Amino acid sequence: ADGHFQHDMEKLQDSFAGFREKYRLIKRIGEGTFSTVYKAEDLVYDDHDNSWDLDKELDKWTPPPLKSFTSQASETPDYPSQSQRRRKPKYVAIKKIYVTSSPIRILNELELLHDLRGCQSVCPLITAFRSTDQVVAILPYFRHADFRDYFREMTVPDMAIYLRSLFTALHSVHTHNILHRDIKPTNFLYDPDSRRGVLVDFGLAERESVDSKPCLCHDGSAARKARLQPLYNGEPKSGYAREDTRPSRRANRAGTRGFRAPEVLFKCTEQTTKIDIWSAGVILLTILSRRFPFFNSADDVEAMIEIATIFGWRRMQVAALLHGCMMETTIPTIGKSGYSLESIILWSTNRSDKEKISEEERLAIKFLSRCMELDPTRRISAADALQHEFLRMGLD
Numbered sequence: 305a306d307g308h309f310q311h312d313m314e315k316l317q318d319s320f321a322g323f324r325e326k327y328r329l330i331k332r333i334g335e336g337t338f339s340t341v342y343k344a345e346d347l348v349y350d351d352h353d354n355s356w357d358l359d360k361e362l363d364k365w366t367p368p369p370l371k372s373f374t375s376q377a378s379e380t381p382d383y384p385s386q387s388q389r390r391r392k393p394k395y396v397a398i399k400k401i402y403v404t405s406s407p408i409r410i411l412n413e414l415e416l417l418h419d420l421r422g423c424q425s426v427c428p429l430i431t432a433f434r435s436t437d438q439v440v441a442i443l444p445y446f447r448h449a450d451f452r453d454y455f456r457e458m459t460v461p462d463m464a465i466y467l468r469s470l471f472t473a474l475h476s477v478h479t480h481n482i483l484h485r486d487i488k489p490t491n492f493l494y495d496p497d498s499r500r501g502v503l504v505d506f507g508l509a510e511r512e513s514v515d516s517k518p519c520l521c522h523d524g525s526a527a528r529k530a531r532l533q534p535l536y537n538g539e540p541k542s543g544y545a546r547e548d549t550r551p552s553r554r555a556n557r558a559g560t561r562g563f564r565a566p567e568v569l570f571k572c573t574e575q576t577t578k579i580d581i582w583s584a585g586v587i588l589l590t591i592l593s594r595r596f597p598f599f600n601s602a603d604d605v606e607a608m609i610e611i612a613t614i615f616g617w618r619r620m621q622v623a624a625l626l627h628g629c630m631m632e633t634t635i636p637t638i639g640k641s642g643y644s645l646e647s648i649i650l651w652s653t654n655r656s657d658k659e660k661i662s663e664e665e666r667l668a669i670k671f672l673s674r675c676m677e678l679d680p681t682r683r684i685s686a687a688d689a690l691q692h693e694f695l696r697m698g699l700d
């Protein structure tokens with residue numbers, strides 16, 4: 305282990321009384337913007353609680369209730385007995401949340417994870433500890449491979465299984481009216497051998513429509529039609545203030561570049577769980593096109609350009625207007641009607657003619673187009689996705 309790891313380990317072990325007796329740190333497995341994650345052996349797990357035996361019981365998780373995460377470091381530690389030490393080792397992931405994260409953010413992540421306990425394909429929270437400003441979350445360790453090492457080899461049935469697992473997690477999360485907000489490969493841990501996956505990282509997650517301001521996209525169909533019809537008819541758009549003095553729109557734009565849904569880019573103030581569906585679509589597009597990252601924008605404007613290049617400016621204008629935004633472009637590479645997803649996939653996999661798209665692939669692309677609907681209200685829900693022919697591939 306490197307010096308950094310040794311130092312971190314010492315610090316972690318010294319912050320929490322009894323930590324050394326409870327966990328044996330093995331290695332650092334992840335380092336993100338908001339946390340560092342370590343693999344550790346759980347030395348004192350409760351033998352009667354096999355609820356997080358991941359290999360066997362993935363879909364039956366009922367983790368123990370969250371111990372107060374305000375528990376003090378001075379708590380009496382449980383020391384492992386000799387017999388406990390001889391059992392099959394159990395591994396945990398210890399997520400050390402950076403002290404620079406706001407307490408509200410940390411509380412939010414832990415609370416949402418607590419609400420989602422027992423949900424299929426969602427990594428449960430075993431417990432959490434706090435010592436002054438340091439918070440650590442303890443999760444069962446889930447064996448997984450690096451997305452970049454397997455996505456190019458995936459067959460269409462492999463993709464269906466991968467996505468069924470991801471959409472199972474999304475369905476659970478969305479049923480709880482929670483938006484994950486950061487769906488991307490590094491937050492969906494997948495083991496290609498067992499073909500199982502779990503959703504992690506609720507650091508940006510939030511409850512749907514808490515204190516959101518109304519957005520035009522939630523208008524009834526009549527108001528919507530009146531607003532959008534002129535555009536569909538090819539009539540010029542009504543004028544807009546060139547020197548707009550209204551305050552700029554504020555909307556949650558949290559998420560990862562390249563995975564942000566169009567309504568996030570258009571600063572929709574009433575974002576829904578459909579933003580996660582778009583991001584899952586980007587994952588599928590990545591797999592089908594064998595390109596990672598598929599979108600590679602530096603900022604939101606570039607991201608809009610990338611999406612507009614595929615879908616064309618006409619549809620992008622309609623999508624913008626849905627949220628009360630105007631979209632104008634003179635960029636020559638953005639055509640009026642863009643490209644079909646099929647041709648994008650053919651092009652990015654260096655194939656030339658349409659003959660080479662298989663029937664299976666065509667089904668996957670059909671599903672992809674449902675996930676990448678620019679209009680969130682028309683985009684498929686996780687519940688409907690699980691009923692889609694593509695995700696049911698091989699089930700019947």
Ligand code: ADP
Nearest residue numbers: 334336337338339341397443444445446490505
């Ligand atoms: P961050 O907020 O820093 O992105 P994550 O929760 O996404 O934190 O974890 C970062 C990385 O740590 C993940 O991408 C994954 O590689 C690893 N990781 C997180 N949780 C687990 C787990 N339960 N089992 C195995 N590895 C994990």
Ligand code: MG
Nearest residue numbers: 336490491505
């Ligand atoms: Mg993450």
